Amino acid sequence: xxMVFIKEMKExxxxxxxxxxxxxxxxxxxxxxxxxxxxxxxxxxxxxxxKTLTYAIVNxxxxxxxxxxxxxxxxxxxxxxxxxxxxxxxxxxxxADFVLAVPPDYDADPLQAGNNNLELYYNGAGFNAIExxxxxxxxxxxxxxxxAAFDKLEITPAQQSxxxxxxxxxxINVADERENIGEVLGGLVAYVIFILCxxxxxxxxxxxxxxxxxxxxxxxLLISPIDRHKIVLGxxxxxxxxxxxxxxxxxxxxxxxxxxxxxSMAIEVVTNFMGAIGLIDFLLIFLMLIPVVAIFAAVxxxxxxxxxxxxxxxxxxxxxxxxxxxxxxxxxxPGIELKxxxxxxxxxxxxxxxxxxxxxxxxYYQLIGIFGSTAVIGGGLLVFCVHWFNKEKVLxx
Amino acid sequence: xxxxxxxAKKFAVENPKKLSEQERKxxxxxxxxxHSVKNVSLTCKSGEVLGLLGPNGAGKTTxxxxxxxxxxxxxxxxxxxxxxxxxxxxxxxxSIGFLSxxxxxxxxxxxxxxxxxxxxxxxxxASAIKQRISALSSLLELDTFLDRKCDxxxxxxxxxxxxxxxxxxxPELVVLDEPTTGLDIMAAQTVLAFIEGLKQQGIPVIFSTxxxxxxxxxxxxxxxxxxxxxxxxxxxxxxxxxxxxxxHQAFMAVIATGDA
Numbered sequence: 001x002x003m004v005f006i007k008e009m010k011e012x013x014x015x016x017x018x019x020x021x022x023x024x025x026x027x028x029x030x031x032x033x034x035x036x037x038x039x040x041x042x043x044x045x046x047x048x049x050x051k052t053l054t055y056a057i058v059n060x061x062x063x064x065x066x067x068x069x070x071x072x073x074x075x076x077x078x079x080x081x082x083x084x085x086x087x088x089x090x091x092x093x094x095x096a097d098f099v100l101a102v103p104p105d106y107d108a109d110p111l112q113a114g115n116n117n118l119e120l121y122y123n124g125a126g127f128n129a130i131e132x133x134x135x136x137x138x139x140x141x142x143x144x145x146x147x148a149a150f151d152k153l154e155i156t157p158a159q160q161s162x163x164x165x166x167x168x169x170x171x172i173n174v175a176d177e178r179e180n181i182g183e184v185l186g187g188l189v190a191y192v193i194f195i196l197c198x199x200x201x202x203x204x205x206x207x208x209x210x211x212x213x214x215x216x217x218x219x220x221l222l223i224s225p226i227d228r229h230k231i232v233l234g235x236x237x238x239x240x241x242x243x244x245x246x247x248x249x250x251x252x253x254x255x256x257x258x259x260x261x262x263x264s265m266a267i268e269v270v271t272n273f274m275g276a277i278g279l280i281d282f283l284l285i286f287l288m289l290i291p292v293v294a295i296f297a298a299v300x301x302x303x304x305x306x307x308x309x310x311x312x313x314x315x316x317x318x319x320x321x322x323x324x325x326x327x328x329x330x331x332x333x334p335g336i337e338l339k340x341x342x343x344x345x346x347x348x349x350x351x352x353x354x355x356x357x358x359x360x361x362x363x364y365y366q367l368i369g370i371f372g373s374t375a376v377i378g379g380g381l382l383v384f385c386v387h388w389f390n391k392e393k394v395l396x397x
Numbered sequence: 398x399x400x401x402x403x404x405a406k407k408f409a410v411e412n413p414k415k416l417s418e419q420e421r422k423x424x425x426x427x428x429x430x431x432h433s434v435k436n437v438s439l440t441c442k443s444g445e446v447l448g449l450l451g452p453n454g455a456g457k458t459t460x461x462x463x464x465x466x467x468x469x470x471x472x473x474x475x476x477x478x479x480x481x482x483x484x485x486x487x488x489x490x491x492s493i494g495f496l497s498x499x500x501x502x503x504x505x506x507x508x509x510x511x512x513x514x515x516x517x518x519x520x521x522x523a524s525a526i527k528q529r530i531s532a533l534s535s536l537l538e539l540d541t542f543l544d545r546k547c548d549x550x551x552x553x554x555x556x557x558x559x560x561x562x563x564x565x566x567x568p569e570l571v572v573l574d575e576p577t578t579g580l581d582i583m584a585a586q587t588v589l590a591f592i593e594g595l596k597q598q599g600i601p602v603i604f605s606t607x608x609x610x611x612x613x614x615x616x617x618x619x620x621x622x623x624x625x626x627x628x629x630x631x632x633x634x635x636x637x638x639x640x641x642x643x644x645h646q647a648f649m650a651v652i653a654t655g656d657a
Binding site for chain 1: 409467501505510562563
């Protein structure tokens, strides 16, 4: 078995295509993609904030405070609304970025005017920061008007605060920060790891079964005096190793990049969160990869042995990426927890366990279910592989 | 001594629509089964070279695959030195060196690594493998390319390396399926010289071929298979006697007898 394993690993390591998917892709491409997305989205947000907005005000004389604030503020340029043009079509045809319509009965004193309903016309298709930037100018005016009204009614700031919020409910969330972030991040980590494990194992798997058939080396291997189950186990271990390596490299790459980003941007949450996960839980997360790759490797090897050619094997394996989303989605559904029957549902139990480990709320007894179900399924699939490796119909298809 | 008696093998036809016109007319197609090999018997003693002849699709490769234990016969038996290959395939595999017609090498390994891997699978020690590779390398003229990756080999280099791989464990019997097909004259000559060498060492060789000049040059015995049945199994002298002066005519005479 080890002879087969060592030889297969030698071939995997020498294959540039496999190495690209196993190492280079998770190591460089993912940070590059994430970095590019982060760069462009930050740039878009910055552009929206710094862009000079053109505007017009209808009935500006009714609200001189607002008019003055807009005129004084940086990044706003006033235009006049052309005569005989509807505001709608003018804004739509990019006449201005926005138009603020002040009602004719506008009054700075809310006690006299009630609600002053201003209308903001803007084109909301696409990313913009018009409303947010306008609010930073108008909010202080509204607050000042509000305060003036309370003064007129002889209400102190303390009374004002009480009137504005007569009943206050204060949230005291006993879940610590790790549990909160873990709930969100846990599902994502499982998803990424599952996909990467599968991706990393796929190419060697297609090569080790169907590839041998296509190259004509399988027949020679089958007539060598080695038991079929040893060939299967050697190949299975190679595929599993490739899957684990890919996942490990990806997780490490994500962790390293996470820490780097966290430190460079001084995101304390990220640093604290990474620090809160203990060594044992980290090791257990890696340990969880064993049941995942065991099942993946066995399924991939079965498909690969059945297929006639490398291409045929890949076309069977492609849809697996869609299939594995199901158990991961199950793990994110509300009410599904790592206990009872769910601890025995393959892949879903691993996704749940990864979430629990990241959250720090793992019930370690559930590991029995996880490894138990994996052993049964992985073992069953391996027996099936050996059975197929003995079938002339499959081997000489 | 190799003794093949009344060997038969049938394959289920999954989709009869996919069969070619010629396959549909083949008398071996019976219902859902294609009786690839119906009744093949042959013998080959130590030091003898047996040439296995037959038209394309006659059942030569299936016969050789059964002999190599890759396929299990439905009936009949194969005995090497009295031991049944069918009953104890794992033991038989140690005593057979088989080169299949569609054989390939692991392209990302060097020729040396390819040969050594099969030596290991046969349970040979590292030093024994080294010695054997060195001996085979000079016999088959592999020295110049043995440490290069097989991906870059020519057809001749591949075939010579594949033969070295097939005999790395010093088998008691060597079976070669069309070993010279697709080779240039130089490479083919090396292969034929290698077979001659095996013969001189007393190792029986069974090889299938379409080249009758190779049969004339090397073989002691000839076996002709047609439509899955042995139509001739005797010495080269007897085969030649069927049509004096031309082996081609002798071959055609045997096929004609089978068709009659």
